[in-house]
Amino acid sequence: MVTKDNVHRELEQEFKNTLTQTDYYKLLAHFKTDKGRMLQLTNAYFDQDDHLKNHGMALRIRVINQGRAEMTLKYAIGPLQKAETTVALSVDEAYSWIDSGRLTVAKPIGDALLEQQITTITFPLVTAMTTKRYELPYQTGLLVLDQVTFSDKTIDFELEYEVTDLAIGQKEFSALLHQFNIPRIVSAPKIERALAHESKR
Numbered sequence: 001m002v003t004k005d006n007v008h009r010e011l012e013q014e015f016k017n018t019l020t021q022t023d024y025y026k027l028l029a030h031f032k033t034d035k036g037r038m039l040q041l042t043n044a045y046f047d048q049d050d051h052l053k054n055h056g057m058a059l060r061i062r063v064i065n066q067g068r069a070e071m072t073l074k075y076a077i078g079p080l081q082k083a084e085t086t087v088a089l090s091v092d093e094a095y096s097w098i099d100s101g102r103l104t105v106a107k108p109i110g111d112a113l114l115e116q117q118i119t120t121i122t123f124p125l126v127t128a129m130t131t132k133r134y135e136l137p138y139q140t141g142l143l144v145l146d147q148v149t150f151s152d153k154t155i156d157f158e159l160e161y162e163v164t165d166l167a168i169g170q171k172e173f174s175a176l177l178h179q180f181n182i183p184r185i186v187s188a189p190k191i192e193r194a195l196a197h198e199s200k201r
Contacts, residue, residue, distance in 0.1 A: 006088035007108045012074070013081050014162045015173040018185040019145075024157035026180060028134060028145055036136035040065050043131060045191045046103045046123035055116060058191045059123055061094050061103065069094035073109045075116065080166055085112040101125045127151060127194040139172045140165065148190060150197035158187050 019027070042063040046052075052059055057075040064070075069089040074082045087106040097103045104122045105113065113121070132147040144160035161176070163169030177184055187193075 008084075008086045008088075010084050010086075011077075011081060012084050012162065013164065013166055013169070014160050015080065015169060016161075016187045017159045017173075017177065017182065018187040019157040019159050019182065021155075021157055023180065023182050024145060024147065024159075027159065030180075031136050031138070031143060031145070032134060033136070036134055039131075039133040039135065041131040041133055042098075042128070043190070044098045044128040045126055045194065047126045048120055048123045051118070051120065052123070053191070055118065057113075057116070057118075058189065059103070059105070059109070060191075061089070061097055063091055063094050066091060071097075071103075071106055071109060073105070073112050083112075085109050098125065098128070127191065127198050129190065129194050131190075138176075141169055141172065143176075148193070150194050152197045154197050156193065158190075 044061045046059045046061070055075065057073065060072050060074070062070050062072065069091045070086050071089055071094075072084055072086040074084050077083050085108055087108055102122060102124050110121045113119070128151060130149045132149075134145045136143045138161070141161050141163035144162065146158040146160065147155060148158065149155050159182075161169060161173045163172075174184075176182075
């Protein structure tokens with residue numbers, strides 16, 4: 001049952017950068033401490049004939065460490081900003097939707113879709129991936145290192161920096177890349193990368 005307690009809305013602001021495997025492990029070795037945490041994520045994305053994609057949206061079910069799960073709708077409201085509506089799920093609920101290959105959204109997400117003039121509430125599964133994630137508080141934000149395995153078993157690497165202030169975050173992120181001599185390569189959203197791997201299967 002959906003209640004106010006298991007619905008969360010937030011503004012996501014983050015910088016993203018593609019990493020080589022070498023740079024990923026360099027950063028992981030430098031930042032991995034007992035202040036961080038390692039997560040194993042299963043992500044499944046749903047859409048209907050690219051309808052959400054064409055509106056700059058992504059609909060995802062995520063299972064976290066096999067212990068909790070959530071359904072999330074994201075959509076861009078600025079170049080580095082996304083609005084998110086998230087509904088908590090049980091792990092069994094999450095895998096039930098994933099295994100069925102079709103998702104009927106929870107009411108808060110249906111309401112968020114309706115605010116964007118989208119009336120569809122049931123979407124087929126389009127792609128899935130797993131992510132090994134390391135998170136660590138860093139300066140004024142959250143540093144995230146992702147190793148992503150796509151459906152065709154291809155692996156890529158990504159750095160994310162989640163912030164509350166874009167101007168301050170930009171300076172901190174640029175300084176971090178400079179410190180480790182990492183080129184600025186803006187990474188595409190994970191769903192775009194995942195769909196590209198689906199097309200190669």
